[in-house]
Amino acid sequence: MSDTGDALSGQTAHAPEPFQFTGTGAEYFGIWIVNLLLTILTVGIYSAWAKVRRMQYFCRHTEVAGSGFDFHGNPLRILVGRIIAVILLFAYQVSVRLHSPLTLVVIALLAVVLPWLLRSALRFRLHNLSWRGTRFRFAGSLGGAYRVFLLNFFLAGITLYLLAPFTHQRLKAYQHGNSWFGQTPFTFHARAGQFYLRYLLIVAAIAGAVALVIVSGIGAEFIALSRAGKSGAPQDPRVAFRVIGMLYAVIILLSVSIGPVFRALMTNLIWNNTRLGEHRIECALSPWMLIWLTLSNMVAVIVSLGLLTPWAHVRWMKYEMSCIRLLPASDLGEFQAAAPEDVGAVGEEVASVFDFDIAL
Amino acid sequence: MVAASYFDGRSTRVRDVRLSVDGPVLRISGEDVELSVAIADVRIDEQLGRAPRRLRLPEGAYCEVRDVDHLATLLEAMGHRDGWVDRLQRKGLAVTIAVVACVAIAAVGYLWGLPLGAAALAERLPAGVGTTIGTQVLRVLDGGVLQPTGLPESRRNELSRRFSELRKAAPEIREARILFRRSPALHANAFALPDGTVVLLDDLVASMNDDRLILAVLAHELGHVSRRHTLRLILQSSAVGAFLTFYVGDVSQLLAAAPAAALQARYSRELETEADDYGAALLARNGLSPALLADALERLVQTTHEQAHPAVEGYVASHPPTDERMKHLRALAKTLGSL
Numbered sequence: 001m002s003d004t005g006d007a008l009s010g011q012t013a014h015a016p017e018p019f020q021f022t023g024t025g026a027e028y029f030g031i032w033i034v035n036l037l038l039t040i041l042t043v044g045i046y047s048a049w050a051k052v053r054r055m056q057y058f059c060r061h062t063e064v065a066g067s068g069f070d071f072h073g074n075p076l077r078i079l080v081g082r083i084i085a086v087i088l089l090f091a092y093q094v095s096v097r098l099h100s101p102l103t104l105v106v107i108a109l110l111a112v113v114l115p116w117l118l119r120s121a122l123r124f125r126l127h128n129l130s131w132r133g134t135r136f137r138f139a140g141s142l143g144g145a146y147r148v149f150l151l152n153f154f155l156a157g158i159t160l161y162l163l164a165p166f167t168h169q170r171l172k173a174y175q176h177g178n179s180w181f182g183q184t185p186f187t188f189h190a191r192a193g194q195f196y197l198r199y200l201l202i203v204a205a206i207a208g209a210v211a212l213v214i215v216s217g218i219g220a221e222f223i224a225l226s227r228a229g230k231s232g233a234p235q236d237p238r239v240a241f242r243v244i245g246m247l248y249a250v251i252i253l254l255s256v257s258i259g260p261v262f263r264a265l266m267t268n269l270i271w272n273n274t275r276l277g278e279h280r281i282e283c284a285l286s287p288w289m290l291i292w293l294t295l296s297n298m299v300a301v302i303v304s305l306g307l308l309t310p311w312a313h314v315r316w317m318k319y320e321m322s323c324i325r326l327l328p329a330s331d332l333g334e335f336q337a338a339a340p341e342d343v344g345a346v347g348e349e350v351a352s353v354f355d356f357d358i359a360l
Numbered sequence: 361m362v363a364a365s366y367f368d369g370r371s372t373r374v375r376d377v378r379l380s381v382d383g384p385v386l387r388i389s390g391e392d393v394e395l396s397v398a399i400a401d402v403r404i405d406e407q408l409g410r411a412p413r414r415l416r417l418p419e420g421a422y423c424e425v426r427d428v429d430h431l432a433t434l435l436e437a438m439g440h441r442d443g444w445v446d447r448l449q450r451k452g453l454a455v456t457i458a459v460v461a462c463v464a465i466a467a468v469g470y471l472w473g474l475p476l477g478a479a480a481l482a483e484r485l486p487a488g489v490g491t492t493i494g495t496q497v498l499r500v501l502d503g504g505v506l507q508p509t510g511l512p513e514s515r516r517n518e519l520s521r522r523f524s525e526l527r528k529a530a531p532e533i534r535e536a537r538i539l540f541r542r543s544p545a546l547h548a549n550a551f552a553l554p555d556g557t558v559v560l561l562d563d564l565v566a567s568m569n570d571d572r573l574i575l576a577v578l579a580h581e582l583g584h585v586s587r588r589h590t591l592r593l594i595l596q597s598s599a600v601g602a603f604l605t606f607y608v609g610d611v612s613q614l615l616a617a618a619p620a621a622a623l624q625a626r627y628s629r630e631l632e633t634e635a636d637d638y639g640a641a642l643l644a645r646n647g648l649s650p651a652l653l654a655d656a657l658e659r660l661v662q663t664t665h666e667q668a669h670p671a672v673e674g675y676v677a678s679h680p681p682t683d684e685r686m687k688h689l690r691a692l693a694k695t696l697g698s699l
Contacts, residue, residue, distance in 0.1 A: 033455055068424075133420060
C-alpha cells in the first residue's frame with residue numbers, strides 16, 4: 001500500500017461515522033405479518049424463529065462505516081429460553097397470589113436464579129451480535145451479576161429507591177464495562193452523580209405535574225361542593241367522574257412522556273460515556289422527538305389495530321440510529337476477533353444460555 | 361461476476377472481491393484473496409428486505425453482496441433456492457393473505473373463541489376458584505363503591521328467607537347467598553359474584569312496590585350464578601387484559617382488573633336472555649309468574665327516568681335492551697303459565 005493511501009485511510013478513519021437504519025416499514029411489514037401468522041398457527045412455537053428474523057432484519061439494516069450488524073441467535077435455544085421464562089413468570093404470578101409459605105420459597109429461588117439468568121441473557125445477546133464478521137461478547141463475572149442484580153437492587157429497594165440511580169449506574173458499569181468487540185474492550189465512564197442528576201430532573205418534572213393535578217383537583221372539588229350545596233343532593237357522581245377522567249388524562253400523558261424522556265436522558269448519558277477501545281460514541285436523542293414518536297406511534301398502532309406496529313418500530317429505529325455516531329480514533333479495519341479457542345469455549349457455554357430479553 | 365465484500369471472520373478488514381461460479385465451486389477473487397469454496401459448503405442467508413445478503417463460508421468467513429438483484433443470477437447458477445418463508449415474506453399476495461388471515465383469526469378469536477373458551481373454562485374450574493375471586497372482588501367493592509345496608513334487620517331477614525325459598529327450586533346451584541349493601545354510585549342494582557353471592561342494593565329494594573318483583577330480579581341473578589356468567593366475564597376480560605399486557609408489557613395488572621370487570625360488566629344480550637329464561641323458569645317453579653321479571657324491569661326503567669342523575673343508569677345500563685326482554689319474558693310467561 002502506498003503512503004498516500006495510508007494517509008487517506010488514516011484521515012477518513014478519523015471522520016465521525018454516523019449510524020443509520022436503512023430498513024423500511026413496507027419491507028418489514030411483509031416479514032412481520034408472515035411470521036406473525038406462522039406464530040399464531042403454531043400456537044407460539046414459531047415465535048422463536050420470528051424473533052431471529054426480526055433481529056436479523058434490524059441488525060442487518062443497522063449500518064456504521066458502510067457495514068451492517070448481524071444476529072446469529074439459534075431459534076431452538078431461544079425457544080427453550082422462552083419456555084423457561086414463561087414457566088418462571090407463571091410460577092411467580094401464581095405464588096404471589098397464593099399468599100402461602102411457598103410464596104417465599106419461590107421468590108427466594110427466583111432471586112437466586114435471576115442474576116445468573118440475566119447474565120446469561122447479556123452473554124447470549126452479545127455473543128450473537130457481530131459487525132464485519134467479528135462477534136461482540138460479554139465477560140461479566142457471575143459474582144458481579146449477583147452483586148448488581150441482587151445486592152444493588154436489594155439496596156435500592158430497602159432505601160426506598162434513594163439508591164436507584166446508583167444501582168442503575170452499577171448495572172450499566174457491569175453491562176458496558178464487561179462488553180467486548182472481538183479483542184477490544186468497551187469501557188464505561190459515567191459516574192453515579194450524573195445518574196442522580198438525571199433522576200432528580202425527572203422526579204422534579206413528575207412532582208410539578210402532580211402539583212398541577214392537586215391544584216386543578218381542588219378546583220374541581222370546589223365546583224362539586226357548590227353544586228351539591230345548591231341542589232341539596234349529597235353528591236353528584238358526574239363531577240366525580242369528571243375529576244377521575246381528568247386524573248386519568250394526566251396519568252396517561254405523564255406515563256406517555258416520562259418513559260421517552262427517561263430513555264433519551266439515560267441513553268445519551270450511557271452511550272456518551274461508553275468507549276470501544278479508544279473510539280468514542282456520541283448519542284444525542286431529543287426527549288421531545290421521543291415523546292412525539294411515542295405518542296404518534298401509539299395512536300397509529302391503536303387506530304390500525306396493531307397493523308402499523310412494524311412501521312412504528314422502523315420509524316423508531318430510524319430516528320434513534322440517526323442520533324448515534326461513532327467517533328473513531330483510528331482505522332476501523334483494525335479490530336481483531338477473539339482467538340478461535342476463546343470462541344469455542346464461549347460457544348459451549350452459550351449452549352446452556354437462555355434468551356431472556358431484558359430492556360435495561 | 362458479482363461485486364462483494366469479503367470478511368475473513370478474524371478481523372474487521374473489508375476486502376473488495378468478485379464472485380463467480382465455476383461448476384461445483386464458488387470463486388472469490390480480489391485484493392489479498394483468492395479462494396475456491398465448494399458450493400455445497402456455502403450457506404446463503406435469507407433475503408431480508410434490501411439488506412446486503414451474506415454468503416457464509418466455512419470458519420466464520422463470509423461475503424456480503426449489496427446488489428441483491430445482481431446476486432439472484434449468481435444464486436441461480438449455484439442452484440440455490442430460497443426457503444419458502446423467505447419467499448412468502450416478499451410476495452405481495454402472500455403478505456395480503458397473511459394480513460387477512462391474522463385479522464380474521466383475531467376477530468373470530470375475540471367474538472367466538474373467547475366466550476366459548478371462557479365458558480368451557482368456567483365449567484371446569486373448581487368451585488374454590490369462584491369462591492376466592494368472589495371474596496376478593498367483594499373485598500375490593502366493599503372498600504369502594506359499596507356501603508353497609510340501611511335496611512332494618514327484620515326486612516333483611518324477610519328477604520333472605522324468601523331468597524332461600526326461591527333458591528330451593530334451584531338445587532344445581534351449590535352455593536348461593538344474599539348480601540345487602542347500599543351504593544350511591546350504583547343506585548338501584550343487583551349483581552351476582554362468581555362465588556354465588558347475589559348483592560342486592562337498598563335502592564333496588566326501595567324502588568319495588570311488591571316483594572315478588574324483588575324475587576324476580578333475584579331469580580334472574582341466580583340465572584347468572586347458575587350459568588357462571590360473572591366468572592366467564594372475569595375470565596374473558598383477564599384474557600384480553602393478559603393479551604394486552606403481553607402486547608404492551610405490564611404483567612402485574614393482570615388480575616387487578618377483575619373487580620372492575622365484575623362491576624362494569626355489560627352482559628351480552630345472549631347472557632341476559634339466558635339469565636332471563638332461567639329466572640323465568642325458576643319463578644314458575646316457585647309458583648310465581650315469569651311476567652314478574654318483566655314488571656320488575658319496567659319498574660326499574662321508570663325509576664331510572666325519575667332519578668336525578670341520568671349519567672348513572674344503574675341496573676338498566678348494565679342490563680341492556682329492556683323492551684325486547686320484557687316482550688320475550690311476557691311471551692314466556694304465557695307458555696309457562698299454560699303448563
